[in-house]
Amino acid sequence: MAGAGHKHPNYMAIFWYLAVLTVFEIGVVFLPFGKFTNGVLLCALAVGKAALVAMYFMHLRFETKTLGWIAVTPLAIATLLVFVLLPDGFAVAKRTDDSKKVAPAAASKH
Amino acid sequence: MSQALTAHGAAIEPAESPLTPESWGKLGMWVFLVGDAVGFGTLLAGYGAMRATSADWPNPIDVLGINLTAAMTFLLICSSVTMVKALEWLSKGDRSKAKMFLALTALGGAIFVGLQAYEWTHLIQRGLHIDGNPWGATLFGTTFFIITGFHGLHVSAGVLYLLWTISVVARRPDPRASYNFVEITGLYWHFVDLVWIMVFTFMYLL
Numbered sequence A: 001m002a003g004a005g006h007k008h009p010n011y012m013a014i015f016w017y018l019a020v021l022t023v024f025e026i027g028v029v030f031l032p033f034g035k036f037t038n039g040v041l042l043c044a045l046a047v048g049k050a051a052l053v054a055m056y057f058m059h060l061r062f063e064t065k066t067l068g069w070i071a072v073t074p075l076a077i078a079t080l081l082v083f084v085l086l087p088d089g090f091a092v093a094k095r096t097d098d099s100k101k102v103a104p105a106a107a108s109k110h
Numbered sequence B: 001m002s003q004a005l006t007a008h009g010a011a012i013e014p015a016e017s018p019l020t021p022e023s024w025g026k027l028g029m030w031v032f033l034v035g036d037a038v039g040f041g042t043l044l045a046g047y048g049a050m051r052a053t054s055a056d057w058p059n060p061i062d063v064l065g066i067n068l069t070a071a072m073t074f075l076l077i078c079s080s081v082t083m084v085k086a087l088e089w090l091s092k093g094d095r096s097k098a099k100m101f102l103a104l105t106a107l108g109g110a111i112f113v114g115l116q117a118y119e120w121t122h123l124i125q126r127g128l129h130i131d132g133n134p135w136g137a138t139l140f141g142t143t144f145f146i147i148t149g150f151h152g153l154h155v156s157a158g159v160l161y162l163l164w165t166i167s168v169v170a171r172r173p174d175p176r177a178s179y180n181f182v183e184i185t186g187l188y189w190h191f192v193d194l195v196w197i198m199v200f201t202f203m204y205l206l
Helices: A011-029 A035-057 A065-109 B002-007 B024-052 B060-064 B067-091 B095-126 B138-171 B175-205
Strands: none
Touching: A011 A035, A011 B067, A011 B175, A035 B067, A035 B175, A065 B024, B024 B138, B024 B175, B060 B175, B067 B095, B067 B175, B095 B138, B095 B175, B138 B175
16 A cells, blocks of 8 residues: 555656666667567566566555455456467468468469 | 444554545546557457468568657657756756656657558558558558557657646746646656667567
8 A cells, every 4th residue: 555654666766777777678688598588578577577567666565465466457358369369370370371372383284 | 323333343444545636537548548558459469369360461671661650769768867857857846957858758759650651651651451451461550550550650749748747837936746647647748768678679679
């Protein structure tokens, strides 16, 4: 419960954590680890930064646990949605590839 | 009624505590933000799925660059700090310092929107349009303008909300009486910052 009587966290410390994590993020882009490793690192850093903002700037750390679970729900829905959408995306990509293969073959027959 | 329940040996349910005991307004803002987060989450998930299955998606860093947006990210983080500082000063009863930090937060938001307008103008001049671009998949431009535009609208609304908050704080006789009101404004503003952290990572860095 963050109220007028609540002790405020050290906001400047959170600011410096966020600033340093942002510098790390930009540094990761130029690392030669490959797309997958860089992607995992960037996602982890983004989630870490978002958690700092939610926990300390939005005071979720001091709210009831139930509110915390409610706040995390959209992240779970979005993650689930990526996997729900992928099969359709791959099907469309395959159809596009097939039509590209068929088009030159049909053109060569004529 | 309770006697009847006790007589039957049924346990009495303990009184439920509200999720946000300070104010209903805070709970209302959380409900709004969770709904809004689903909206942004859906847009970003759709972006991710389309990008993962596209054969000719351009490399965002090559097209968009990250120098300006890194500065914009830093600016939003700074504005989040000024927002919490306003709240801190309000809890100490210092209205003028609280108003100054709220004004700085609004200024940070206004500069962010200005920089975004500059970025859009620059990219449009280079050929990035909502219905096509010279680098590859059409949806690259479509998703870029829709997602950053939706976020920019939130920042613009946030600046207006902050200006309104300053006027409310100025009018109330006791500065501490505005604490909950400013905290609710802060929730919205920090959410806008949080969403940008995700947009910056997924649309610019990855």
